[in-house]
Amino acid sequence: MTTGPTVAVFSLGGTIAMTTVSDAREQVEWPAEGRGRPRSVGAGGEANGGGAVSDAREQVEWPAEGRGRPRSVGAGGEANGGGAPGATGAVAPALSARELLDSVPGLDALGIRLRVHDVRRLPGASLSLADLDALYTTVAAELDGEAGAVDGVVVVQGTDTIEETAFYLDVIHSADAPVVVTGAMRNPTQPGPDGPANLYAAVVCAASSRLRGAGCVVVLGDEIHAARTVAKSHSVSPAAFVSPGAGPLGLVAEGRVWLHHSLPPRMVSPATAAAPAIASDVRVGLHTVTLGDDGEALSLLGAGCDGLVVAGFGAGHVAAAMVPKLEELAARIPVVLTSRTGSGPVLARTYGFPGSERDLLERGLISGGDLSPYKARLLLHRLLAAGCKPHGIAGEFAARTVSR
Numbered sequence: 050m051t052t053g054p055t056v057a058v059f060s061l062g063g064t065i066a067m068t069t070v071s072d073a074r075e076q077v078e079w080p081a082e083g084r085g086r087p088r089s090v091g092a093g094g095e096a097n098g099g100g101a102v103s104d105a106r107e108q109v110e111w112p113a114e115g116r117g118r119p120r121s122v123g124a125g126g127e128a129n130g131g132g133a134p135g136a137t138g139a140v141a142p143a144l145s146a147r148e149l150l151d152s153v154p155g156l157d158a159l160g161i162r163l164r165v166h167d168v169r170r171l172p173g174a175s176l177s178l179a180d181l182d183a184l185y186t187t188v189a190a191e192l193d194g195e196a197g198a199v200d201g202v203v204v205v206q207g208t209d210t211i212e213e214t215a216f217y218l219d220v221i222h223s224a225d226a227p228v229v230v231t232g233a234m235r236n237p238t239q240p241g242p243d244g245p246a247n248l249y250a251a252v253v254c255a256a257s258s259r260l261r262g263a264g265c266v267v268v269l270g271d272e273i274h275a276a277r278t279v280a281k282s283h284s285v286s287p288a289a290f291v292s293p294g295a296g297p298l299g300l301v302a303e304g305r306v307w308l309h310h311s312l313p314p315r316m317v318s319p320a321t322a323a324a325p326a327i328a329s330d331v332r333v334g335l336h337t338v339t340l341g342d343d344g345e346a347l348s349l350l351g352a353g354c355d356g357l358v359v360a361g362f363g364a365g366h367v368a369a370a371m372v373p374k375l376e377e378l379a380a381r382i383p384v385v386l387t388s389r390t391g392s393g394p395v396l397a398r399t400y401g402f403p404g405s406e407r408d409l410l411e412r413g414l415i416s417g418g419d420l421s422p423y424k425a426r427l428l429l430h431r432l433l434a435a436g437c438k439p440h441g442i443a444g445e446f447a448a449r450t451v452s453r
């Protein structure tokens with residue numbers, strides 16, 4: 050029996066769990082029926098049509114008997130032992146969490162006990178906030194579980210949404226045990242898949258005492274990124290994950306965590322940690338301003354939202370034509386101002402023209418500081434779901450700016 054640290058691994062799917070499907074058209078119909086309805090999948094890893102949900106009790110210990118290489122499956126679910134005749138070569142998430150762990154060389158030698166959960170088998174793009182709330186309920190059960198608390202948590206998922214999911218988990222998660230999100234840019238059928246190495250590094254991080262109190266971090270390419278800063282910066286490169294303006298927190302080498310910086314301030318607050326069950330009722334829109342934008346699309350979007358994030362030009366600017374519409378919206382719902390540039394803060398007191406950051410903040414918009422539009426949207430969602438009023442929302446954003 051292993052006596053080292055214990056890590057809980059949760060798989061949501063993504064490229065790391067993808068394998069060839071016999072008919073690409075079947076993918077288009079995903080999420081399959083039954084999405085959102087808890088349904089148990091065998092721990093042995095049989096494909097289930099994607100999006101199926103395991104029961105939280107469907108927890109398996111690892112290592113286990115029957116380890117083997119990932120295999121090709123039909124999208125309908127049956128294993129086909131290496132690609133059906135006429136296979137298109139298209140891939141979809143089908144591998145179980147246990148199959149993913151089985152593909153990682155050297156994991157057994159770490160002496161880390163793993164508790165494994167299949168939660169979803171979805172591409173990152175199809176994950177919802179309700180999926181994340183459900184995930185975190187299961188994570189929380191592991192954090193103070195009857196079987197003994199785990200030392201850390203690994204979440205495996207599609208990379209398309211990691212910069213958002215990791216931040217969402219970061220504003221919920223208050224325990225000391227780190228939550229480490231990982232995935233892969235190359236699927237297991239390609240040369241040089243990065244999934245096994247990423248999973249290995251993620252398990253090392255989750256078990257490391259050096260990351261206790263770190264909140265949620267993202268680990269890919271042996272780099273450790275804070276959830277607050279991480280961004281997917283490339284559509285296909287295995288080095289897609291970066292932290293613009295901040296750099297990685299550290300790296301994993303020789304099975305150890307090396308930190309370049311002290312741990313970042315926590316993103317969680319009593320307001321953001323509150324009540325996930327009501328979160329799905331809230332709708333927060335994101336509007337990216339573009340050249341020639343007259344604000345019509347913004348007004349239409351704002352009409353159906355409880356809150357809005359505006360990704361402005363540069364340091365937080367919009368066309369003068371948009372200003373009356375934004376002011377009108379800001380009088381009705383919280384409107385958070387961010388930059389569409391991908392790095393750096395919105396300013397507060399530099400530019401004075403109509404539509405400048407200063408003008409917009411004076412008209413009631415809330416500064417998103419240096420949070421990316423995607424992260425600001427999730428924070429606003431969480432605060433609205435907790436019933437925060439505009440003043441409280443502005444304070445929560447201010448508490449998360451770089452200049453603290």
Ligand SMILES: NC(=O)C[C@H](N)C(=O)O
Binds near residue numbers: 062173207209235
């Ligand atoms: N590399 C990846 O994981 C991309 C994939 N489309 C996903 O997010 O599920």
